[in-house]
Amino acid sequence: MKHFLLVLFSVLTTILVLIQAQDQSGFISIDCGLPAHLNYSALDTGINYISDAKFIDTGVTKRITPTNNNIKQELEYLRSFPSGVRNCYKINVTSGTKYLIRATFLYGSYDGLDKPPQFDLHFGPNVVATVRFSNHTSHFTYREIIYTPSQDYIQPCFVNTGNGTPFISVIELRTLNNTAYVTYPANSVLSFWKRSDVGSITNLQYRYKDDVYDRIWFPWDLPSDLRRLSTSLNKTDLNQSSYKPPEIVMSTAVTPVNASAPIQFQWDANNVNDRFYLYMHFNEVEELAENETREFNITVNDKFLYGPVTPYTTIFSTKPLTGAPRYHVSLSKKDNSTLPPILNAFEVYKQRDFSISETQQDDVDTMTNIKNAYGVARNWQGDPCAPVNYMWEGLNCSSDGNNIPRITSLNLSSSGLTGEISSSISKLTMLQYLDLSNNSLNGPLPDFLMQLRSLKILNVGKNKLTGLVPSELLERSKTGSLSLSVDDNPDLCMTESCKKKNIIVPLVASFSALVVIIFISFGFWIFRRQKGTSQIT
Incomplete structure (x- = not known):
């Protein structure tokens, strides 16, 4: 019985470990261009990929012809935007x-x-990067950011800059701990620059399932003045922080060959004004004797960053590093330390400014409703108002740079609109100009247009509107606060008398037609009667 319970406990533990390893909550993995009815789990990572069909309605699906068997499953398809x-x-x-x-x-x-x-790759109104490819035959690249969306959606956009057709192979999202990778100001994002598994003894890349956040860790080219350390590491031996570096990475490290020498590494900036955040991950991989200690200080370009460090945590720059063409990091043993420094892994991110505000959410939702209500056939993609160069056709927006953009002008003239004027328009509360002319709109000119207090120009001419123009719109037109155009709507009235006239005219016409019919019938009756009398005589 005891043996059975031990076996059962072992089996349950294994199942729980497998379940945890397969937990992809917070993952969104999109294989772009994959046919809508397909989904799969990648053979190498177990990541569950789905088609991009429900996330976009433009572009065309393409498939790469494999030149060898090394192409990953999620990279076979792509979506192109000609x-x-x-x-x-x-x-x-x-x-x-x-x-x-x-x-x-x-x-x-x-x-x-x-x-x-x-x-170019944008997220909403903000530029993330220019996508370029090296001369390597595979022509492979990726862009990665750490980002906290302010809306309940994100909009990755691919912008044609005149240098070929944009495309995308895979989009992946992974939720992180909100206390990790903190930047200031809050509206900035971190763009991946470098991530190194410095003590790697396998020369392999690691990602999910080794990394619960699916970061990709690259092996480091070991300098001759450093040597590797490794150990068999259990979860209980790993001092996890909110960054959760993978066990396989944290079970190896580097240390100086000369115990009194520092560990050094560096990276180059594209511009001296670039701003970087540095994250260094430490975990002791040696069993220290009671009389042994390991403490060291960290400097960047000979300026003190942090210390003393004992290797049991993640150390990071609390403010961006900037102002240099190259950043030289040094980990130096303290005088009272018996052991040299170690380093398990590090990450470098470039800070990007996402200061262009997204259009006010209610305005975005309203434009989406208008597009769906009328089936507007325009390339309305991404943020309606920003960046200004890609503002939606037919819109103008307030854009003083300090406040959230609002839609102030909507021109849907000659857009093939049918049906009644959509009530969604009333939610564009900052609207100053509205042109719905030269369509086939019917029904009344609605009262809800009177709610648009900022409206200065309203053009609904050349439609099929009926009824009476709302009195407040007429009053605002008379006082000059509203330019109102309603021409070429034969059944739309400006006054009550017009409305009555429109009712009387058809009645008079009908009565007149009836009188004519009666006279013709009476004349025909007389003619028949006279003809009959003549035949008798």
Whole structure:
């Protein structure tokens, strides 16, 4: 019985470990271009991928012809955007939650041109990066950011800059701990620059399932003045922080060959004004004797960053590093330490400014409702108002740079609109200009237009509207606060008398027609009667 319970406990423990390993809550993994009816679990990672069909309604699906068997399953398909300047996905997320977001691109000469494009990647109104490809034959790259959305969705956009057709292979989102990777100001994002497993003894990349956040860890080229340390590490031996570096990475480290020498590494900036955040992950991998200690200080470009450090945590720069073309990091043993420094892993991120505000949420929702109500055939993609160069056709917005953009002008003239004027328009509360002319709108000119207190120009001419123009609109037109155009709506009245006239005229016409019919019938009757009398005579 005791043996059975031990076996049962072992089996249950194994199942729980497997369940935890397969837990992908907070993961959104999109295989772009994958047919809508398909989904799968990747063979190498077990990550569950779905089609992008429900997240976008533009672009075309393409498939790469594999030149060998090394192409990953999630990279076989892609979505290309030959039409439109800006094409955007809309992916629902939890606002206020921190995400690692990765966009992956494999060109693979899918178009047969063997000429990889160059294009911009935006998130909503803000530029993330220019996507470029190296001369390597695979033409593979990815862009990764850490971002806390303020809305309940994100909009990755691919912008044609005239250097080839944009495309996308994979979009992946992973929720992070909100206390990790903190930046100031809050509206900035972290863009991946470097992530190294410095003590790697396998020379392999690691991601999920080794990393619960699915960060990709790259092996480091070991300098000759450093040597590797490794140990067999259990979860209980790992001092986990909110960053949760993977066990396989934290079970190895580097240390100086010369015990009195420092550990040193560096990276280059593209511009001296670039701003970087540095994260260093430490975990002791040696069994220290009672009389042994390991303490060290960290400097960046000879300026003190942190210390003394004991290797049991994550150390990071609390403010951005900036003002230099190169950043030289040094970990130096303290005088009272018996052991040299160690380093398990480090990450470098470039801070990007996401200061362009997204359009006010109610305005965005309203424009979406208007688009759906009328089936507007325009390339309305991404944020309606920003950036200004890609503002939606037919819109103008307030954009003073300090406040959230609001829609102030809507021009849907000659857009093939049918049906009644949508009540959604009344929710564009800052609207000053509204042009619905030259369509086939019917029904009354609605009272809810009177709620648009900022409206200065209203043009509904050349439609099929009926009834009476609301009195307040007429009054505002008379006082000059509203320019009102209602011409070429034959059944739309400006006054009550017009309305009565419109009722009387058809009645008079009908009565007149009836009188004519009676006279004709009476004349025909007389003619028949006279003809009959003549025949008798």
